[in-house]
Amino acid sequence: MSLKDLLSPFFVWQRAFEKPWTNMRPIEERPGAPAYRGFHINLADSCIGCGSCHTICQNEAIDMVPVEEFSGRPGDSGLRPRFDYGRCCWCALCVDICTANSLHMSNEYTWLARDPTDYHFTAGVEEKPWQDSELGYHRAEGYHLYPPKRIDMDMLTADESVQSFDEVVNGYSEEQAKLEADRCVECGICVATCPAHMDVPDYIRSIRDGDFETGLQLMYRTNPFPATCGRICTHRCEEVCPVGITGQPIAIRWLKRFIVDQVDSIDYARILDSEIIENGHKVAVIGAGPGGLSAAYYLRKKGYSVTVYESQETGGGMLRYGVPSYRLPDDALDKDIDYIISVGVDIRYNTIIGKDVMFEDLLGEYDAIFLSTGLSVPSSMRINGEDHPRVLSGLQVLADVARGKDPGIGRKVAVIGGGNVAMDAARVSRRLGADVDILYRRRISEMPADPEEIKESQEEKCNLVEKAIPVEIMDTGSKKQVTIKWGEAEMVQDPKGGRPRPVLQEDRMHTETYDCIISAIGQGSNLDFITPAVQEQLAIEWGKFTPGEYQRSELEKIFVGGDVANRTADAISAIEDGHHAARGIDRFLKPGAYAEN
Amino acid sequence: MNTVDEILDYAIEQEQQAADFYAELALRAEKAGMKQVLLDFADEEMSHKKRLLAVKNGKHELTPEEEVLDLKISDYLVEVDATDDISYQDALIIAMKRERAAYELYTDMAANIPDSHLKEVITGLAKEEAKHKLFFESEYDDRVLMDN
Numbered sequence: 216m217s218l219k220d221l222l223s224p225f226f227v228w229q230r231a232f233e234k235p236w237t238n239m240r241p242i243e244e245r246p247g248a249p250a251y252r253g254f255h256i257n258l259a260d261s262c263i264g265c266g267s268c269h270t271i272c273q274n275e276a277i278d279m280v281p282v283e284e285f286s287g288r289p290g291d292s293g294l295r296p297r298f299d300y301g302r303c304c305w306c307a308l309c310v311d312i313c314t315a316n317s318l319h320m321s322n323e324y325t326w327l328a329r330d331p332t333d334y335h336f337t338a339g340v341e342e343k344p345w346q347d348s349e350l351g352y353h354r355a356e357g358y359h360l361y362p363p364k365r366i367d368m369d370m371l372t373a374d375e376s377v378q379s380f381d382e383v384v385n386g387y388s389e390e391q392a393k394l395e396a397d398r399c400v401e402c403g404i405c406v407a408t409c410p411a412h413m414d415v416p417d418y419i420r421s422i423r424d425g426d427f428e429t430g431l432q433l434m435y436r437t438n439p440f441p442a443t444c445g446r447i448c449t450h451r452c453e454e455v456c457p458v459g460i461t462g463q464p465i466a467i468r469w470l471k472r473f474i475v476d477q478v479d480s481i482d483y484a485r486i487l488d489s490e491i492i493e494n495g496h497k498v499a500v501i502g503a504g505p506g507g508l509s510a511a512y513y514l515r516k517k518g519y520s521v522t523v524y525e526s527q528e529t530g531g532g533m534l535r536y537g538v539p540s541y542r543l544p545d546d547a548l549d550k551d552i553d554y555i556i557s558v559g560v561d562i563r564y565n566t567i568i569g570k571d572v573m574f575e576d577l578l579g580e581y582d583a584i585f586l587s588t589g590l591s592v593p594s595s596m597r598i599n600g601e602d603h604p605r606v607l608s609g610l611q612v613l614a615d616v617a618r619g620k621d622p623g624i625g626r627k628v629a630v631i632g633g634g635n636v637a638m639d640a641a642r643v644s645r646r647l648g649a650d651v652d653i654l655y656r657r658r659i660s661e662m663p664a665d666p667e668e669i670k671e672s673q674e675e676k677c678n679l680v681e682k683a684i685p686v687e688i689m690d691t692g693s694k695k696q697v698t699i700k701w702g703e704a705e706m707v708q709d710p711k712g713g714r715p716r717p718v719l720q721e722d723r724m725h726t727e728t729y730d731c732i733i734s735a736i737g738q739g740s741n742l743d744f745i746t747p748a749v750q751e752q753l754a755i756e757w758g759k760f761t762p763g764e765y766q767r768s769e770l771e772k773i774f775v776g777g778d779v780a781n782r783t784a785d786a787i788s789a790i791e792d793g794h795h796a797a798r799g800i801d802r803f804l805k806p807g808a809y810a811e812n
Numbered sequence: 813m814n815t816v817d818e819i820l821d822y823a824i825e826q827e828q829q830a831a832d833f834y835a836e837l838a839l840r841a842e843k844a845g846m847k848q849v850l851l852d853f854a855d856e857e858m859s860h861k862k863r864l865l866a867v868k869n870g871k872h873e874l875t876p877e878e879e880v881l882d883l884k885i886s887d888y889l890v891e892v893d894a895t896d897d898i899s900y901q902d903a904l905i906i907a908m909k910r911e912r913a914a915y916e917l918y919t920d921m922a923a924n925i926p927d928s929h930l931k932e933v934i935t936g937l938a939k940e941e942a943k944h945k946l947f948f949e950s951e952y953d954d955r956v957l958m959d960n
């Protein structure tokens with residue numbers, strides 16, 4: 216060893232007092248390119264937690280995690296994407312698929328942290344410096360990984376449709392259905408929104424797989440009326456479908472119909488039947504509408520002996536005597552009902568409870584009762600002259616037409632009301648050859664009818680007169696005509712909030728003469744068949760039941776559902792009420808079976 | 813009725829009578845759920861009475877100048893009877909019409925007397941009744957005229 220080597224450590228000490236040569240940041244900081252795929256930005260408020268980003272990520276770098284502040288928002292899973300930057304390869308597929316277009320990438324790419332778990336982060340929920348960055352990768356305007364437009368449905372034109380009662384919607388071909396099914400991102404937000412929680416993504420997948428029998432089985436798990444719902448469901452699922460945020464929602468209803476239309480009813484038993492083990496209990500159902508028959512089907516499947524009492528000559532309730540055949544043909548409704556009957560449900564038609572059979576007798580004879588008697592009493596306008604013979608009820612006109620009877624409406628008709636019954640009565644009147652004015656108290660935008668029905672009634676040339684308040688019905692001296700006096704309304708903000716209220720303008724009155732006036736302003740229940748002593752024990756508000764858990768009433772044997780017990784008054788809610796009650800009745804009658812739960 | 817106290821006593825008595833009317837009808841009502849609705853109406857009338865008692869005791873002021881929205885719903889409806897099998901719709905019609913009649917009574921009374929504190933009080937009572945009418949008319953608009 217030389218002397219120099221020996222002394223060198225002492226010379227190094229000299230350097231200890233010099234400026235250091237090591238840079239804290241060794242490289243000149245360079246901003247990312249403007250469209251760089253850097254750290255993620257999620258507009259968490261616009262995101263609905265559909266999880267498409269999670270599904271598409273090939274590296275499994277995205278988990279969906281619950282975020283308290285978003286839980287319980289309608290059409291929102293309450294989950295938000297959490298990124299694992301140990302796994303992300305910055306491919307941006309997650310941004311490209313994002314249905315809400317809430318996910319972007321910033322051009323930020325440096326992030327120093329001591330703890331490796333810091334690199335797991337929930338974008339848009341945890342504060343990050345790049346959250347507001349304008350730069351970085353954004354999906355190009357108009358670019359979609361899936362086609363944003365739905366496959367057009369083949370329908371009769373308005374001119375054709377008013378010529379007959381033929382079904383307006385023709386249904387998808389297999390090719391069309393597969394293309395439409397391909398647009399589904401399988402997020403399942405629809406499942407949570409559907410009152411019956413139908414397994415939509417899986418039955419849509421069955422279309423892609425060409426396996427319609429599996430699709431049918433999946434549907435029957437929660438809905439024994441798929442042919443019906445595939446046509447007239449209020450399809451809230453489509454309202455929340457995330458594909459609809461930047462494009463058009465998946466045509467879930469038409470896809471459901473497509474599956475049912477592919478399977479012949481002869482094959483239903485082979486595909487759907489399972490062994491029924493009789494359990495010895497007897498349940499009575501009052502009303503063979505969708506609520507009653509849904510309960511009957513699921514109870515029967517659980518081994519109950521089920522008898523349905525129905526006052527009319529056939530089943531279906533308002534689906535049969537309300538919804539016209541151009542929206543729901545009898546054979547589609549029959550396909551559903553026939554299968555329900557085939558599993559051993561006994562329906563006693565032409566039997567009015569409270570008249571032919573007494574309610575108290577059912578209470579004594581059966582182990583449980585499910586009651587789904589609907590809303591059958593048309594509300595009255597209670598204006599002067601309403602008892603004129605040329606004032607008809609919308610429900611009566613629709614029931615007559617359903618039975619093939621001529622309701623005798625004439626050639627010029629005024630329909631009063633803005634709900635589905637009014638729209639159906641108007642469109643039926645057009646098919647019977649009448650010119651139709653629809654008088655509605657509020658604005659078109661406030662009509663409770665389905666927007667589709669409003670649009671189609673206008674296309675079929677029903678003349679919609681908004682802000683028209685009927686005040687009097689007058690005799691014309693002719694037995695074939697009637698005059699209505701109506702006044703214009705101004706919409707005034709309610710001082711207490713809520714929807715604006717129409718206020719009659721007494722200086723702007725009109726009179727018009729028609730061949731008939733069809734009143735369709737709403738309907739109420741008829742619960743007179745329940746003895747007053749029993750009624751006293753049931754919670755009934757404004758003519759409707761307020762059921763508890765599992766649709767149970769205050770009396771332990773009685774379960775209630777459908778229009779007479781829910782606020783939504785649509786088929787799918789009645790179907791779910793029936794299914795729910797069947798589960799409730801099973802718990803009530805076989806408590807042991809549920810003891811561990 | 814020449815003094816403020818007299819007119820207030822009269823109005824208070826009217827509210828009590830209305831409450832009794834609904835309570836009595838509730839006893840007779842046959843239709844499901846109607847008893848409760850009518851008892852709720854009776855409670856509503858008792859709350860009106862309480863308000864007027866508070867006015868009489870100087871704890872609450874009437875607001876004769878207040879503009880109250882008039883939906884004019886009851887004005888064009890037919891009279892209905894308070895039968896045992898009364899429906900929700902008819903119970904509301906009776907309630908709206910009673911409030912309307914009271915409103916018109918006070919409005920007419922006020923029109924026929926010269927400007928004075930008494931006139932102001934009577935106008936204030938008319939406004940109270942207009943508010944009650946609005947309450948029942950809004951209820952009718954929400955519950956009966958849902959599809960209309």
Ligand SMILES: Cc1cc2nc3c(=O)[nH]c(=O)nc-3n(C[C@H](O)[C@H](O)[C@H](O)COP(=O)(O)OP(=O)(O)OC[C@H]3O[C@@H](n4cnc5c(N)ncnc54)[C@H](O)[C@@H]3O)c2cc1C
Binds near residue numbers: 533587613635777785
């Ligand atoms: C014109 C019209 C159009 C509609 N359009 C749509 C639509 O497009 N989409 C949608 O989802 N919904 C629609 N609805 C609503 C839908 O029809 C109802 O929500 C659904 O039928 C309710 O089912 P439910 O079982 O509660 O009652 P209902 O279908 O009314 O069935 C009740 C049954 O009980 C029977 N019954 C009643 N009392 C007795 C008694 N004392 N003894 C024996 N039997 C009795 C009745 O005869 C009836 O068959 C429409 C309704 C109408 C009237």
